[in-house]
Amino acid sequence: MKRFLTLFATLHLICATAMTTFAADGNVTYSGDAGEFIFAPGSDYSPTDLFPNFKDVMPGDSITQKITVRNDASNKVKVKIYMRSLGAHEDGESPDFLSQMNLRVEKSEDNTMAYMFDAAANETAQLTDWVCLGTLYSGGEVNLNVILDVPEEMDNNYAHKEGYLDWEFMIEEFPIERDDPKTGDDADMTLWVAMTVAAALVIVIWFIWRKKGQKKEEQNI
Amino acid sequence: MRKIKLKFTAIALMAIVITLLSQESLAYYSTFGRATNVVTSGNISFEIHERTDQGTEFPEEGVYIMPGDIVSKQVSIENICTHPFYIRVKILYGVNSEVLTSEDCFALNINREDWTEHDGWFYYNGIVNPGETTPLVFSEVEIVGEKVDNSYLGKTLTLTVSADAVQSENNPASAPWEASGWPKEEEGM
Numbered sequence: 516m517k518r519f520l521t522l523f524a525t526l527h528l529i530c531a532t533a534m535t536t537f538a539a540d541g542n543v544t545y546s547g548d549a550g551e552f553i554f555a556p557g558s559d560y561s562p563t564d565l566f567p568n569f570k571d572v573m574p575g576d577s578i579t580q581k582i583t584v585r586n587d588a589s590n591k592v593k594v595k596i597y598m599r600s601l602g603a604h605e606d607g608e609s610p611d612f613l614s615q616m617n618l619r620v621e622k623s624e625d626n627t628m629a630y631m632f633d634a635a636a637n638e639t640a641q642l643t644d645w646v647c648l649g650t651l652y653s654g655g656e657v658n659l660n661v662i663l664d665v666p667e668e669m670d671n672n673y674a675h676k677e678g679y680l681d682w683e684f685m686i687e688e689f690p691i692e693r694d695d696p697k698t699g700d701d702a703d704m705t706l707w708v709a710m711t712v713a714a715a716l717v718i719v720i721w722f723i724w725r726k727k728g729q730k731k732e733e734q735n736i
Numbered sequence: 737m738r739k740i741k742l743k744f745t746a747i748a749l750m751a752i753v754i755t756l757l758s759q760e761s762l763a764y765y766s767t768f769g770r771a772t773n774v775v776t777s778g779n780i781s782f783e784i785h786e787r788t789d790q791g792t793e794f795p796e797e798g799v800y801i802m803p804g805d806i807v808s809k810q811v812s813i814e815n816i817c818t819h820p821f822y823i824r825v826k827i828l829y830g831v832n833s834e835v836l837t838s839e840d841c842f843a844l845n846i847n848r849e850d851w852t853e854h855d856g857w858f859y860y861n862g863i864v865n866p867g868e869t870t871p872l873v874f875s876e877v878e879i880v881g882e883k884v885d886n887s888y889l890g891k892t893l894t895l896t897v898s899a900d901a902v903q904s905e906n907n908p909a910s911a912p913w914e915a916s917g918w919p920k921e922e923e924g925m
C-alpha cells in the first residue's frame with residue numbers, strides 16, 4: 516500500500532512538471548533555401564500565430580511567451596534580422612480589446628529591464644519602425660520574451676474576445692567575410708569540388724606532358 | 737610543348753572561373769514575412785442542474801402541489817468552462833397573485849455544511865474547478881401547510897434559483913464573498 520502511495524505521488528509529480536513545461540514557444544525561422552520566413556506553431560485563429568500562450572487569458576494574468584528567431588540559411592551568408600509591429604487589425608473588436616492590455620517585448624539575452632516594446636497591446640509604439648534584432652550566422656538565434664499583462668479591472672465586456680496583432684520581420688543577407696567568426700559547419704562543397712577537379716586536371720596534364728617529354732627524349736636518342 | 741602549356745593555362749583559368757562563379761552567386765538579398773498573432777480572452781460559465789431523487793430532470797412545467805407536500809428538487813452547479821470559480825446562489829419566491837405572497841410558503845433543506853448564507857446569498861465554501869459539480873444547495877422543498885391555505889387554490893407558486901460566478905484565479909479571498917468581481921445586486925439580478 517505504501518509503495519502504491521509513493522508511486523502515485525511520483526506520477527503526480529511527473530504530471531505536474533510536464534504540465535508546466537508544455538507551454539509552447541513561438542518560432543520564427545528564416546529558411547534561406549525557400550527564401551522565406553516560417554512561423555510556428557500557428558493556431559486555429561491564424562496559421563502564423565506566434566502567441567500560443569496568450570489564449571483564454573483572464574483578468575489579472577501576467578503571461579510570458581518565448582519566441583525564438585532563428586537563421587537557418589546556408590553558411591555562405593549572414594543575415595540581419597529586423598522586426599516591427601503593424602499594431603492591431605483595425606476592423607472588428609481587436610483595437611478596443613487589445614488596448615485593455617499591456618505588452619512588453621525584450622531580448623532575453625540582454626538581461627536588462629529595457630524593453631524593446633512597452634505599451635498597450637494594440638499600439639505599434641517603439642516598434643513602429645524597423646528594429647534590428649541582431650546579425651545572425653547560420654544556426655544563430657535570438658530569443659524574445661513577450662509579456663502580456665491583463666489588468667484585474669478588465670470586466671465582463673471583454674470576456675470571450677479575440678484580438679489580432681500583426682508583426683513583420685525582415686532579413687538582409689550579406690556574404691560572409693574573412694573577419695567573420697566561423698560558425699557551424701563551414702565546408703564549402705562547391706569550392707572543394709572545383710578545387711578537386713582542377714587538381715585532378717593538373718595531375719592528368721602533368722602526366723601527359725611528362726609522357727610526351729619521355730617519348731621525345733627516346734626519339735632523340 | 738607550347739601547345740600543352742596553352743592547354744594547361746586554359747584549364748587552370750577555367751577552374752579559377754568556376755571557383756569564382758560559385759562565390760559570385762552570393763548577392764545582397766532581403767525578404768519579408770508577416771505573423772498575425774492572436775490574443776483571446778476566456779470566460780466563465782456554469783450550468784444549474786435541477787434534478788429529482790429519481791435522477792431525472794426536474795420538469796420545466798412544474799409539479800402539482802398540496803399543502804404539506806415534500807417535493808424532491810436537487811439543485812447543484814456544474815463548472816462547464818476551463819477556469820475555476822467561486823459561486824453563489826439566490827433563491828427567489830413568487831406567486832401569480834397581487835394579494836397573496838409567497839413568503840414562507842416553502843421550506844428548503846439548505847446544505848449549510850457546504851454553503852454559507854451571506855447578505856441574502858448562499859456562497860459555496862470552496863472553489864469549483866473545471867468539470868466539477870458542487871454539492872447540492874438543497875434537495876427537498878416542503879410546501880408549508882400552515883401558510884398555503886385555500887386562498888392559494890389554483891395559483892402558481894414559483895421557486896427560482898439564480899447564480900453568479902466569479903473567477904478564483906488571480907483573485908485570492910479569505911471568504912468567497914470577499915472575492916473581487918461579484919456583480920452588484922442590480923447587475924446580478
